Amino acid sequence: MxxxxxxxxxxxxxxxxxxxxxxxxxxxxxxxxxxxxxxxxxxxxxxxxxxxxxxxxxxxxxxxxxxxxxxxxxxxxxxxxxxxxxxxxxxxxxxxxxxxxxxxxxxxxxxxxxxxxxIFEKNSEMFYCEDCKLYLADRWVEGKCAHCGGLARGDQCDDCTKILDTNEILNPICIHCGRKNITRKKLKNLYLDLPKIWxxxxxxxxxxxxxxxxxxxxxxxGYLNKGLKARAISRSGTNWGFHIPKQGFEEQVFxxxxxxxxxxxxxxxxxxxxxxxxxxxxxxxxxxxxxxxxxxxxxxxxxxxxxxxxxxxxxxxxxxxxxxxxxxxxxxxxxxxxxxxxxxxxxxxxxxFPADYWRFYLIYKLPEKTDTLFSWEDFQRIINKELIDNFGNLVHRVKTLIKTKNIIDLPQVNIEKSTLYEKIKNNLDNELLLSKVLKDILNECAEANKFMQDKAPWKSGDSNDKFTQSKKEGSLREAKNKEVLKELYIKIQIISKLISPIIPNAIKRLESGENKPLFEKIT
Ligand SMILES: [Zn+2]
Ligand SMILES: [Zn+2]
Structure with a gap:
């Protein structure tokens, strides 16, 4: 518990x-x-x-x-x-x-x-646009990052993600007017003393x-090793935000x-x-x-x-x-x-594309450790192969066979007793790797597909059928098909429930008894 x-x-x-x-x-x-x-x-x-x-x-x-x-x-x-x-x-x-x-x-x-x-007060250097007569807080100024040469946007470099001081932004441009008539001026600011608190x-x-x-x-x-610095928490030259409740700083916002x-x-x-x-x-x-x-x-x-x-x-x-x-x-x-x-x-x-396609793809590619590259070719490949062939077709084929073979005594499924459920629960309570959750589910789909392929429950038990020689053999075959389909039914119930947080709309449609295929291939 x-x-x-x-x-x-x-x-x-x-x-x-x-x-x-x-x-x-x-x-x-x-x-x-x-x-x-x-x-x-x-x-x-x-x-x-x-x-x-x-x-x-x-x-x-x-x-x-x-x-x-x-x-x-x-x-x-x-x-x-x-x-x-x-x-x-x-x-x-x-x-x-x-x-x-x-x-x-x-x-x-x-x-x-x-x-x-x-909290302490300190005069610090700010960019000031001489044309606009304004202090340029944060994103009102852009320039080149002194560390990586990327786009420095006010307080942070967009490319290397470093938090920047004014002297780390080269060739600053004023966003108000688009000009470069910028000087540095001292202004009294409030600082949060991070090293002291830490x-x-x-x-x-x-x-x-x-x-x-x-x-x-x-x-x-990485940040700690470089040494923490106090950070300014007051901003001038802007009116949008919470004004600071401290004497002498009422004009500034947080x-x-x-x-x-x-x-x-x-x-x-x-x-x-x-x-x-x-x-x-x-x-x-x-x-x-x-x-x-x-x-x-x-x-x-x-x-x-x-x-x-x-x-x-x-x-x-x-x-x-x-x-x-x-x-x-x-x-x-x-x-x-x-x-x-x-x-x-x-x-x-x-x-x-439908939301579920995006949800599926983005969880599949979730950049949990390193940056991940998006491409349309990759999107199409993953959706067609994994979402549609591996998962969607499995569910659709099993449901259709159950219907055509008129199997009505379907078993109750206790999802919480399945090993997949346990595996996912463990993952979520510990490392919390969502792309792995999805891959575990897809492996289960692949196994179910293989099981279905091996057992071929669509092969008829009719005595005229080339697979069976006699009436007795035919009804044996039908009984076997039924068992296989019941087993597959349990598998798809578990898989569908456990994939529902990732593709909620499709699973809602499935649970409402919709008989159409859940997805359309990307061509
Ligand atoms: Zn940078
Ligand atoms: Zn300006």
Whole structure:
């Protein structure tokens, strides 16, 4: 009996455009699939997510669209929410970081951090556009990354994912005006003292006992080995966000990465207000396993930054128990990125193929350890070979034979007693490798296909049939066919149930008794 409740979060999608396939594969889809499996295993589980709605990119995009920032944000929030639904994603609650609860909790945490001595003021150098007369916060400035030569976008390099200071961005361009008349000016900022919190709260001990996956652990240790630095959490030159509740800083707003992870708590509170649950029972108790899904460019913020915020506030918040950090899905040589316009947007993806095709393919190719390359040829090959030939045809053939042979005394199937169920449960409670879950299911399909091929239960038991010599032999053959088909029936029941978190729509149709083939081949 599993005795912990499970709180799942997915990196909050940054909704300043229509989400693309990279957003799905990088955190939302695996979190959704895991959530569906946990429900299948009858676990007490919630999945909390929402739109990351702050940050300077929204002002950039709203300005381009010629509408107020808030209108732009809520319009994109609704649009993307619909698209996520169309992909079969379901949440216990899908909120938004720009909420009253999140603001309240962000302020509480900030004030505690300040009181505990983890916030300090410092003059730091900022980019300043002499033409616009504006400080250029984060994404209002772009340039060349000093480390890899890639595209540095404000505070982070899009290519090597390094977190950047102003002196690490070469040839800066102002996004407001597109010009390069940029100087560096000193400005008073608030800093979160990460090294102090990390040491005081013995977060090294926490990290070493956390059993984090090797990939995010290596990334985290990489940051730690280079030495933690305090990070600015205040932003000027932007009005969109939570204004800072501290004297002398009221004109500034919080850095988006300060209130976005707190958004996991804030959005949970939004759900609590509706459901009557208590926030403490999900965020401040050791009876909960916190499982967070995110892309590799967000690992720093979840394995270092957010734990520091929570521990530094001394409010007994839970830290992550299982952190799933995924590598990138690459389309060509660069990662899918909506802000750079690289990648397949989800609206287009859904117009091209049904959601289940995408869900199946993306879990099959889930970049659990290294970057994975997307190509249409590969998509077509995997869908035709694995989803349709291996799984879909098996189910369709068995169902059709059962119908034509009029077998009605079909056995009750106890899925929980199957070895496949045990195998999947073990995987999900330990290493949590979803692509392996799918491959185990597909191996089971392949074995069932081979079994069917060997036993050939379609061969008639009719005495005129060339396979049988006599009437007696014929009815023996029929009885045998029936046994084989019953065995196959059990197999496809187990397989269908256990693959349902990955392709929920097809399985719903199957369970409703639809007789058509579940899928159409890609030609
Ligand atoms: Zn770089
Ligand atoms: Zn400018």
């Amino acid at each position: 599993y005795n912990k409740k499970i709180l799942i979060t997915s990196a909050l999608p940054y909704i300043h455009g229509i989400l693309h396939i990279g957003n799905l594969v990088g955190s939302l889809l695996p979190a959704d699939v895991y959530y569906k499996y946990m429900k299948l295993l009858n676990r007490d589980v919630i999945f909390i997510c929402g739109s990351d709605s702050h940050g300077t990119m929204f002002e950039v995009s709203a300005k381009k669209a010629g509408i107020p920032t808030a209108d732009y944000v809520y319009d994109m929030h609704e649009k993307n929410k619909k698209i996520l639904e169309c992909f079969g994603l379901e949440f216990t609650y899908y909120g938004i970081t720009n909420s009253e609860n999140n603001k309240k909790i962000t302020y509480e945490i900030f004030k505690k951090l300040d009181k505990n001595g983890y 040491a005081h709260k013995k977060l090294d001990v926490w990290l070493n006992s956390n059993k984090m996956d090797s990939f995010p652990l290596a990334v985290t240790k 850095y988006v990465w300060f209130d976005a992870p707190i958004g996991y708590v804030g959005i949970t509170k939004d759900w609590c207000d509706i459901s009557g649950e208590k926030l403490e029972n999900w965020w401040k108790t050791d009876k909960v396993k916190l499982v967070q899904f995110l892309g590799k460019d967000n690992i720093f913020f979840h394995s270092i930054f957010f734990p520091c915020i929570l521990k530094g506030a001394d409010e007994n918040y839970n830290l992550v128990n299982k952190l799933k950090g995924y590598a990138f899905l690459l389309g060509g040589k660069t990662k899918f990125s909506k802000s750079r316009g690289v990648g397949l947007n989800n609206e287009v993806a859904l117009e091209t």
